[in-house]
Amino acid sequence: MLAAPVTAVRAQRSAALDWNALGDTAVQLLAGYIRVNTTNPPGNEMAAIKFLIPVLEREGFTVQVLDTETTALGPSRGNLYVRLKGDGTKKGIALVHHMDVVPAMPKFWSVDPFGGVIKDGYIYGRGALDMKSEGIVQLMAMIALERSGIRRTRDIVFIGNSDEELGSSGARIFASRHADLLEGVEYLLTEGGDNLVHDGTLEYAGVSVSEKRTFWQHLTVHGIASHASRPTKNNPVPRLVAALDKLAHYETPLHVTPGVAKFLHDIAPTYSGEERTWLSDVRTALRDPRARAWITSNIYWNAILRNTISETVLSASNKTNVIPSEATAELDIRLLPDADPAAVLARLQAVVSDTAVHWTPFAPVNAPLESPIDTDLFRAIERAARDRVPGAIVTTPMLTGATDRPYYRALGIVTYGFDPFQVESSDAQRGVHGTDERISTANVRAGVRYLYDVLRYAQ
Ligand SMILES: [Zn+2]
Structure with missing residues (x-):
C-alpha cells in the first residue's frame, strides 16, 4: 500500500x-x-x-x-x-x-x-x-x-x-x-x-x-439537605440559579485587539455597503448601535471581541424530593489574549454580588498567545494559498x-x-x-x- x-x-x-x-x-x-x-x-x-x-x-x-x-x-x-x-x-x-x-x-x-x-x-x-x-x-x-x-x-x-x-x-x-x-x-x-x-x-x-485562554470556574453554593416536602431558605439551588441568571444577562465589554482589527479589516472587501465600512474600521463601528448589533450577532466575531462566559455543567440534587446540601455549576470562561484574569474574576464576582457563591478556578490559565505575522513562514503560506486561489485573503482570525x-x-x-x-x-x-x-x-x-x-x- x-x-x-x-x-x-x-x-x-x-x-x-x-x-x-x-x-x-x-x-x-x-x-x-x-x-x-x-x-x-x-x-x-x-x-x-x-x-x-x-x-x-x-x-x-x-x-x-x-x-x-x-x-x-x-x-x-x-x-x-x-x-x-x-x-x-x-x-x-x-x-x-x-x-x-x-x-x-x-x-x-x-x-x-x-x-x-x-x-x-x-x-x-x-x-x-x-x-x-x-x-x-x-x-x-x-x-x-x-x-x-x-x-x-x-x-x-x-x-x-x-x-x-x-x-x-x-x-x-x-x-x-x-x-x-x-x-x-x-x-x-x-x-x-x-x-x-x-x-x-x-x-x-x-x-x-492568537488564541483565547480558558479561565474555567466552578461555582458552589452550600445549603442544608432536607426533605423537599418542607421548603427552607437553606436550599442552595435557587441561590445558584440567581447567580447564573445575573451572569447570563451580563454583557462583557467589547474590546478590539490589533489582530482582530486586522482580521475584520482584511475580510471587509467580501462584504458590501455599510457592512464593508463597519468591518474595515471595527473600533469606530462598535460605537454605532446598529453596527454593533450586526457585528455581535455573528457568534464568532462576538467571541473574538470580548471575554465570553458559557454556563455549562450543573449539578444539585439527584432526587426530586431531596433538597441538596450543595449546588454547583461550571462556567466556561474564555479570555482575550490581553485580558487580566484577576480583574475579570473580580468583575464577575461583583456582578453576582453574593458571598454565598464560592468561585474556584479548576484549570490552569495558559500564557497569552500572540505570534508575529511578518515572517518567512507566513509569506510562504500566503504564496501557497494564492497559488491555489488567486487573490485569496490570507488573514489572522483569533x-x-x-x-x-x-x-x-x-x-x-x-x-x-x-x-x-x-x-x-x-x-x-x-x-x-x-x-x-x-x-x-x-x-x-x-x-x-x-x-x-x-x-x-x-x-
Ligand atoms: Zn484538536
Whole structure:
C-alpha cells in the first residue's frame, strides 16, 4: 500500500513526485489512523505511536518515543518525535499534531466513528478533522519533501503529542522536558487555522496567530439537605440559579485587539455597503448601535471581541424530593489574549454580588498567545494559498478554542494555527467534537501538496 522507500529516489535531484500515489497513501493512512481508537480519556496514544512508527521507519526516519514512563503521561501514553535534517543554513520548522480524539457516541453517528469508513468521497470518523487528518498530511508532506530531493535549508520536526483534548499534558511535558529536541526550531505549525469555506468558495485562509485562554470556574453554593416536602431558605439551588441568571444577562465589554482589527479589516472587501465600512474600521463601528448589533450577532466575531462566559455543567440534587446540601455549576470562561484574569474574576464576582457563591478556578490559565505575522513562514503560506486561489485573503482570525501552542510559544517558537484543508463550514461545525466527523479524500490529497508547497517556499 505504501510507496517504495525513499532510498531509490534519494540520489536524484528534484525527483518528480507522484502526487496521485502520495494522495492514495495519505487517504489510506488516515483511514487506518482513525481506526486506532485514541479516545481521551484514556487516550491510549501508544497505539497511535505504534501505528505511525512503521510508516516513518519505512521512509528511513529514526523515531523517538518519549515520555512513556507512567509517571509522565500515564499508562499507554507517550509523545513521538522525528527530525528530517536540512543543511542547517536556516532554522527548523516543527509540524505538530495531537494523537488523541474526543469521545464519540456511536448511536448518533451514521457510521462507526472508529471504522475509518471511506464512502461517497469522504473519510468518516472521530479525528477526521480534529486532527488526525492534519497529522497525516504533515507526515506525508515531510515525506514528499524528503523524496523530492530539493535542497532543504531547514530541519523539519514532526511531533505527535498525547492528551491535547483533556489536559494538554503531552505538549506541556514535551515542551518542558525536551527543549533540547526543539533546538534550532524557529517555527511551528499545528491546528487552529480557520479557513472559511461556503458553498465551495474559500472566503479566507486563516493563519491563527492568537488564541483565547480558558479561565474555567466552578461555582458552589452550600445549603442544608432536607426533605423537599418542607421548603427552607437553606436550599442552595435557587441561590445558584440567581447567580447564573445575573451572569447570563451580563454583557462583557467589547474590546478590539490589533489582530482582530486586522482580521475584520482584511475580510471587509467580501462584504458590501455599510457592512464593508463597519468591518474595515471595527473600533469606530462598535460605537454605532446598529453596527454593533450586526457585528455581535455573528457568534464568532462576538467571541473574538470580548471575554465570553458559557454556563455549562450543573449539578444539585439527584432526587426530586431531596433538597441538596450543595449546588454547583461550571462556567466556561474564555479570555482575550490581553485580558487580566484577576480583574475579570473580580468583575464577575461583583456582578453576582453574593458571598454565598464560592468561585474556584479548576484549570490552569495558559500564557497569552500572540505570534508575529511578518515572517518567512507566513509569506510562504500566503504564496501557497494564492497559488491555489488567486487573490485569496490570507488573514489572522483569533482562535476561540485552546490549543497546545502556548507551551511551544513559551520556548520562543513562532507558532501558527494552519489548516491545510478547505472544509465546508457546515461540515466543520457539525463534525469537530460532534457527529459524522468527516473530510473529503480530495481535501486530504490537496492538503498534502499544499503543506508541501508551504514547506518548500519556506526553504
Ligand atoms: Zn484538536
